[in-house]
Amino acid sequence: MKRISTATPAGFSTTLGWKNRVLLIMSCVIILGGLAVRSKACPLCLAPSQTWAEMVTEADIVLLGEMVSNDEGSSQKTPFSLVKVLKIHKGDKLISAGKVVRIDEFIFAEPGDFVLLKGSLQDARAAEFTETFASDVPNSDVPNPESATKIQKVSATVVESDSPKVLHWDFYEQCTLAGFEYLTTAPSLEQEPQTRLNFFIPFLEHHDALVAADAWGEFANAEYEDIKAISQAFSTADLRQWISDPDAEPERRGLYGLMLGMCGAPVDMEFLWQQIGQPNPDEIRFGSEGLMGGFLVLSPEHGLQFLEESWLNNPKATAFDLLPVIKALQFAWTYEAECFEKERLRAALRPLLKREELREIVIPDLARWEDWNAVSLMLGVYEASQAEDPRTVLALANFLVLCRQSAGDAEATDNSVAARDLLEVIRKDNARIVRMAEAEFAE
Numbered sequence: 001m002k003r004i005s006t007a008t009p010a011g012f013s014t015t016l017g018w019k020n021r022v023l024l025i026m027s028c029v030i031i032l033g034g035l036a037v038r039s040k041a042c043p044l045c046l047a048p049s050q051t052w053a054e055m056v057t058e059a060d061i062v063l064l065g066e067m068v069s070n071d072e073g074s075s076q077k078t079p080f081s082l083v084k085v086l087k088i089h090k091g092d093k094l095i096s097a098g099k100v101v102r103i104d105e106f107i108f109a110e111p112g113d114f115v116l117l118k119g120s121l122q123d124a125r126a127a128e129f130t131e132t133f134a135s136d137v138p139n140s141d142v143p144n145p146e147s148a149t150k151i152q153k154v155s156a157t158v159v160e161s162d163s164p165k166v167l168h169w170d171f172y173e174q175c176t177l178a179g180f181e182y183l184t185t186a187p188s189l190e191q192e193p194q195t196r197l198n199f200f201i202p203f204l205e206h207h208d209a210l211v212a213a214d215a216w217g218e219f220a221n222a223e224y225e226d227i228k229a230i231s232q233a234f235s236t237a238d239l240r241q242w243i244s245d246p247d248a249e250p251e252r253r254g255l256y257g258l259m260l261g262m263c264g265a266p267v268d269m270e271f272l273w274q275q276i277g278q279p280n281p282d283e284i285r286f287g288s289e290g291l292m293g294g295f296l297v298l299s300p301e302h303g304l305q306f307l308e309e310s311w312l313n314n315p316k317a318t319a320f321d322l323l324p325v326i327k328a329l330q331f332a333w334t335y336e337a338e339c340f341e342k343e344r345l346r347a348a349l350r351p352l353l354k355r356e357e358l359r360e361i362v363i364p365d366l367a368r369w370e371d372w373n374a375v376s377l378m379l380g381v382y383e384a385s386q387a388e389d390p391r392t393v394l395a396l397a398n399f400l401v402l403c404r405q406s407a408g409d410a411e412a413t414d415n416s417v418a419a420r421d422l423l424e425v426i427r428k429d430n431a432r433i434v435r436m437a438e439a440e441f442a443e
Contacts, residue, residue, distance in 0.1 A: 061091025254290025261294025289324035
């Protein structure tokens with residue numbers, strides 16, 4: 001099927017209000033970031049920052065250091081930090097334990113704290129680097145920042161053939177010994193994905209916050225099929241505890257909800273129902289799409305009925321309430337299609353065509369899902385949108401063009417005829433929008 005356009009003409013709905021419209025669109029970018037865009041990652045997880053395994057792979061040197069001293073600097077003095085090298089995980093030919101590294105940045109750590117450093121080799125002639133090694137200070141393992149100017153600085157240059165290189169320190173962060181041990185024992189990116197994920201399970205919600213965040217990031221970066229393949233290794237008791245924690249971070253709560261859906265028992269249906277709750281106009285629930293997705297995986301029909309009765313068909317549910325539900329349905333269509341009849345999911349989404357704030361989101365989904373029976377509803381959508389909502393009208397025109405093409409050249413169905421007729425109505429009012437849609441999907 002052809003790509004569904006996201007291009008829109010300028011203009012916002014004056015009925016909804018430009019501030020609310022902008023806020024809604026920003027939320028859509030966050031919550032409905034697109035399953036296709038992140039096809040190589042957990043579909044209901046927010047995109048994490050770089051994991052430590054990725055960091056190690058791209059680095060030339062990774063080490064654990066001990067903060068010796070630091071200085072915030074001033075208008076006359078450059079800030080700096082002195083870090084003593086303790087353990088080297090990668091790049092032991094570039095530096096030796098016991099050396100003191102000077103970095104012309106202020107690292108937020110106290111003397112004696114452990115610091116994780118990452119560096120990369122770069123061409124010394126490409127840019128000027130201020131990072132250097134500080135030589136050992138006689139009779140002292142802890143150089144005094146006051147005597148920093150007396151420390152003989154040695155070049156960080158490593159000669160490789162005729163091309164001099166310097167180590168550029170591009171990452172530093174406080175780290176515990178447990179965190180460094182985790183980093184050094186974690187499987188590399190080259191290992192089989194399911195083997196890697198099994199390693200990270202015990203570190204979810206680890207007492208070291210950085211370790212726990214990294215383990216979550218590994219799952220958030222993983223493909224859905226790989227997570228589901230190891231679901232029998234999950235602890236339902238742990239997942240329920242983490243989900244119900246009132247201080248749980250939303251992105252982790254969503255992942256754990258999805259994982260519980262993969263491995264849970266019928267008793268967990270009630271638990272997920274309680275955790276999802278009812279729409280609340282005073283709260284934007286980031287992460288709830290994972291709980292909803294987990295419910296759909298655990299019990300497809302019961303989960304869908306709950307979302308319909310409590311959310312999709314609830315006039316009190318706001319647009320922000322419904323964004324996670326839409327993403328949960330998108331997830332079900334893409335990743336759990338064998339558990340649902342296609343018409344069942346289409347029918348669940350159609351009522352949102354009545355929601356002014358959501359039409360331009362829902363119509364492209366119905367087009368991707370080839371829900372051509374929905375063409376009978378589109379005249380009402382157009383009549384409600386034509387004057388003040390050109391974005392929705394363009395999405396509608398795209399839908400109608402694709403509906404017409406679905407019948408083929410040799411045969412015209414009732415739906416394609418209705419689509420053709422409505423396109424002509426729109427053409428009379430706004431020929432430019434119809435031309436845009438026809439050009440986008442020109443055969």
